[in-house]
Amino acid sequence: MxxxxxxxxxxxxxxxxxxxxxxxxxxxxxxxxxxxxxxxxxxxxxxxxxxxxxxxxxxxxxxxxxxxxxxxxxxxxxxxxxxxxxxxxxxxxxxxxxxxxxxxxxxxxxxxxxxLRRRYFLRQLLARGEVGEREIETIAQALARFYHAESPILNAVGALESFRRVTEENFRQTRSSVGVVLSRATYEALQYFTELFYALKGSQLDQRKRDGWVRDCHGDLHSEHIHLAPKGLCIYDCIEFNDEFRCIDVAYDFAFLAMDLHFLGYPSLAEIFLGRMIEELADPGCRGVLDFYCAQRAYIRGKVACFKANDTRVPEKERTEAVEIGRRYFALALQYALCGLTTTAVVVMGKVGTGKSTLAEALARETSLPYLSTDCLRKELLGLPPTYRPGEAQRQEFYREEAVEQVYQVLYERAESFLRKGQSVVLDGTFGKRSRREALRNRLKSLGKACVFIEVDTPDPLRVERVTVRSVTQSGASDAQPQDLAVLDSLYESPEELEPSQRVRVSGVGSSEEVVSRALLALIQKRLLQELS
Missing domain, CATH: 3.30.200 (Phosphorylase Kinase; domain 1)
Incomplete structure (x- = not known):
């Protein structure tokens, strides 16, 4: 034919x-x-x-x-x-x-x-608020029974070797989408995360295969492929076209659904699902690789969106939608690389004029995480637009100690509302007082959430230049003037009390892309090295 x-x-x-x-x-x-x-x-x-x-x-x-x-x-x-x-x-x-x-x-x-009746697909049930711990447990138990029924695959090909082939192909096939669907900073950061994981923890992948966790699985386990009707559970549309994509670590298989729950806006359900799977399989060792698995699943979905966006047989509207969907998947992959599976407050701090706000905004944009800024909150609480410039008397009133403390309290409360839902968040503020850093850390500790502080360090002449330009152009939400720097610097308390695991120093010199790339690599390295210590 x-x-x-x-x-x-x-x-x-x-x-x-x-x-x-x-x-x-x-x-x-x-x-x-x-x-x-x-x-x-x-x-x-x-x-x-x-x-x-x-x-x-x-x-x-x-x-x-x-x-x-x-x-x-x-x-x-x-x-x-x-x-x-x-x-x-x-x-x-x-x-x-x-x-x-x-x-x-x-x-x-x-x-x-x-x-299958559409109303019972998991994604539809989620949208109607009809999925809770009971439904998640039903899915986890069925998957565990299926995995236990499959025999371990113990061929000579190592799991690390197989993964390398897949990830190298993923990066090669998405290279042409850099600048369209994902930024170069995100692309390079996820490459770095993948290679550093292989270097530091890749042996765990081979060990899991030796322990019998590589089996003939589903391979494409996301919410659209799960049908949970009153008459029973159906999981359909497994991968048939590539055995290497299906004969995988069971944790890599169920990590797909956890990632999908997170992508759809249900991080708490994703956390419950992972906990139930670990319990049902009696496999606590998978925790060491799950963040990597989730990141790779998100990256693959981003790649699939790239293919659809480039397919001229697909209607233009769907191709445009595919670009946005792909961006969201790559951003989620980056979240896993930076924070793992731990809900985290990423705090960007530093002296005035270092470029911390520019970096914080870029990090929030690259990861699609909520962004909270003390400068923006201050104006919001006063009912003013972010770029409003107060007179000198008004400025003194805005920055009274009591007023500043109120802004930080609102920042903590709003951050906490995201973190309680399992959503990491980017915070932007000077955080120049040890007491304010301690207040945030204590609140996060009580919630069982993590935090990491990025201190942006920039030479004083460049800081003065930036503040002067910002003052003249009246851009941004900060009200600081060049003449304020000496006083503000004298009040700044260096975060020496922070443990090395909670602090990263990043140079603010260079373009926004250079600084955000530097910060991404530093955060990834810090987290993976910390897990080994």
Whole structure:
């Protein structure tokens, strides 16, 4: 058979979209597509046809390969939900016409499934607030039973070696999206995180394989593939096209769902799920690799979004949406690299004019974390716009000790509201008094949350220049004037009391991109080295 041309692809889409194409004559057909498949929802069935693509990690470039992987998809998914996967049906061509059933030659193959009711997909249940500890426990118990039923894979290929191949391909395939879907700082930081993890903790991946935790899993375990109906749980659409992506550490498999829960805005449920999985599997050792696994899962989803954004067969609106989705996944991967699985307050502090606010804003932007600034809060509490410039008398009133203390108290309270929900946060303030740093640390300790202080250090001449420019252009929320620096510096208490694990010093010299990149690498190195000590 000739492989599909643009015209053949158009004919296939037209065929799949028409209710008249199907023997059961559905009233309507909804056609969806991923980067590798066309999915026709024709109630009460779903038909999935693989696209003739070759991305390296997936190769559907010939009809025979599409037939083989369609059959494989049915076989593998019947492990999870046998009643849903009905079989593989050929699509025949007669001239320029396509049809199910008999015909002159097979043009394509479709996987036929029973349609699952949309209201019971996990993502829909989450959106309606119908998922709690009970539902999470049901999923965790079913997954644990499945993993226990699978035999360990103990071939000679090391887990570290397999992971390296996958991550190297991920970075290679997303390089062209730098500057479009993710920034160079994020790209390089995640590369650094991955390589440093391999250097410091890579042996743990091989040890987990020797301990029997690498098994034939699902491989694509996110919320859209979990159906939790009153009649029972169905987990469908596992990876069939690449055994290396499916035969993995069970913790890497369930880390996908934890990441997805976090991505959808349910970090507390992600934490509960991970705790239940560790308990059900009796596998506390996986904690040492879970943050790495979650980061890689987020990166892969970002990569998939890049593929969709670059696929000219996808409608322009969906391609634009894919860019934004990809940015969010890469930002989440960066959160895992910086904070691990621990909810953390990232505090950017330093003397006036060091560039701490510029760095804090950039960190919040790169990670998509909430950003709280003392300068912005001060104006907000007074009902003023951030760029409002007070007169001298008003400025003295704004910066009375009592007024400043009130701003910090509001900062703590707002940060705490995010942290209680399992959301890390970026804080921007001078934090020049030891008492204020202690107050924040004590509050976080009582919540069981972590914090790290980034002290930005910049030469005095450059600080004066920056404050002067900011004063003249009236940019930013800070009200500091060049003549204030000497007094403010005399009041600044260096954070010598902070433990090395809680403090990073970063130079504020250079472009914003250079400074944020420097900070990202320092934070990643600090966290991974700290875990080994």
């Amino acid at each position: 000739e492989e599909p041309s643009v015209l053949a692809d158009h004919l296939l889409l037209s065929f799949l979209s028409s209710p008249q194409s199907y023997p059961h004559r559905p009233r309507r057909v909804e056609l969806l597509q991923t980067h590798i498949s066309y999915v026709a929802i024709a109630p009460p069935y779903v038909f999935k046809v693989k696209k003739p693509v070759n991305f390296g990690f997936v190769d559907f470039s010939t009809l025979e390969k599409r037939r083989y992987y369609s059959v494989r998809e049915v076989e593998l998914n019947r492990r999870f939900c046998p009643a849903v996967y009905l079989g593989v049906v050929p699509i025949y061509a007669e001239g320029s016409n396509l049809r199910f059933g008999a015909g002159q030659r097979v043009a394509e193959y479709a996987v036929q499934m029973r349609r």
